[in-house]
Amino acid sequence: MTTWNFIEATQSAWDTLMVGGSAIDAVETGCHVCEELQCDNSVGFGNHPDENGETTLDAMIMDGDTFNVGAVAGLRRIKNAVGVARKVLDNTDHSMLSGDLATAFAVQMGFKEESLSSNESTEIYNEWKSADCQPNFWENVTPNSTASCGPYSPLRSQSNEAKPAIEFGGNSNHDTIGIIAMDENGKMAVGTSTNGAKYKIPGRVGDSPIPGAGAYVDAKIGAAVATGNGDIMLRFLPTFSAVEFLRQGYQPELAAEMAINRIKVVEPLFSGAVIVVSSHGQVGVACNGLEWGFTYVTAENGTITQMQMFCEEDAKPSKASIYYQSIAVAIIFMVSLNINKAYFLYIRLFRN
Numbered sequence: 001m002t003t004w005n006f007i008e009a010t011q012s013a014w015d016t017l018m019v020g021g022s023a024i025d026a027v028e029t030g031c032h033v034c035e036e037l038q039c040d041n042s043v044g045f046g047n048h049p050d051e052n053g054e055t056t057l058d059a060m061i062m063d064g065d066t067f068n069v070g071a072v073a074g075l076r077r078i079k080n081a082v083g084v085a086r087k088v089l090d091n092t093d094h095s096m097l098s099g100d101l102a103t104a105f106a107v108q109m110g111f112k113e114e115s116l117s118s119n120e121s122t123e124i125y126n127e128w129k130s131a132d133c134q135p136n137f138w139e140n141v142t143p144n145s146t147a148s149c150g151p152y153s154p155l156r157s158q159s160n161e162a163k164p165a166i167e168f169g170g171n172s173n174h175d176t177i178g179i180i181a182m183d184e185n186g187k188m189a190v191g192t193s194t195n196g197a198k199y200k201i202p203g204r205v206g207d208s209p210i211p212g213a214g215a216y217v218d219a220k221i222g223a224a225v226a227t228g229n230g231d232i233m234l235r236f237l238p239t240f241s242a243v244e245f246l247r248q249g250y251q252p253e254l255a256a257e258m259a260i261n262r263i264k265v266v267e268p269l270f271s272g273a274v275i276v277v278s279s280h281g282q283v284g285v286a287c288n289g290l291e292w293g294f295t296y297v298t299a300e301n302g303t304i305t306q307m308q309m310f311c312e313e314d315a316k317p318s319k320a321s322i323y324y325q326s327i328a329v330a331i332i333f334m335v336s337l338n339i340n341k342a343y344f345l346y347i348r349l350f351r352n
């Protein structure tokens with residue numbers, strides 16, 4: 001299973017299993033296909049520049065039998081982040097390498113060092129600069145981060161002014177690939193790859209390379225992957241808690257919902273989604289705050305299916321839609337002068 005609409009990645013992960021590859025091989029291949037395709041501009045090189053205009057990458061692979069993890073965080077100048085994560089898994093006793101020193105490791109392992117910028121990332125960065133570096137992730141700093149670029153210094157006292165949250169929920173600042181794979185022997189692995197948050201403060205690491213945050217697996221129990229606002233999600237370890245809920249006997253659907261709800265209680269507006277697969281292959285998915293809902297892809301017996309769901313609160317009509325619905329009802333009523341008819345029209349138009 002794969003987050004978002006990453007059909008090619010899911011297909012390639014499936015194909016890897018079909019030629020005898022392991023679950024780990026499948027997640028690596030799937031994530032790498034997305035890195036090369038620059039899926040949704042959110043995976044791989046050439047997009048989501050940080051405040052210096054640089055694209056950096058986070059990736060992870062976790063083995064569901066051994067609980068071994070290979071991860072890279074803030075990887076610079078190497079395109080194949082998940083490949084480097086695999087080398088951390090296979091060729092070291094460590095679990096995560098970060099930044100420039102992860103790059104040095106990658107070069108030693110034979111990866112090519114090259115710029116991760118593209119014309120697009122340069123353009124996005126220049127536009128952001130000329131818009132006074134808006135939006136950004138700073139708070140309680142001077143000069144005022146809602147109106148001007150840095151360099152910033154900390155304010156002496158914390159400002160009480162509420163800062164509008166940077167848009168993570170729209171379609172432009174997320175879409176990490178997270179894959180759950182199970183091979184024919186029931187071995188499970190998970191993987192993630194992302195270029196993280198657009199305009200991030202250099203050095204920022206999201207949830208995706210953190211075991212239990214971006215992904216987690218215990219092959220005897222099940223696996224989970226997450227996508228969304230990593231700065232919030234990593235504080236709650238949603239994929240770890242989803243797998244633990246499975247262990248306690250909850251069905252995957254409920255485990256996913258409970259993992260999301262734990263975040264929602266504290267951060268009701270956060271945007272994100274969790275996919276859960278039990279060791280028996282049952283699936284559960286839950287999301288919150290994703291305006292256009294959440295898309296995910298399943299590969300079952302070779303059939304690749306794209307699924308779409310809406311997050312619970314998205315079903316609730318906004319104030320604007322209630323306003324327009326009321327006007328529509330009034331017009332229908334005036335035209336027909338028939339209450340019953342207006343009511344049934346209303347039901348048909350807005351409640352299906």
Ligand code: ASP
Pocket residue numbers: 173174175176194195196197205206207208226227228229230231
């Ligand atoms: N979780 C990723 C991050 O915060 C982004 C995303 O999946 O939307 O880096």
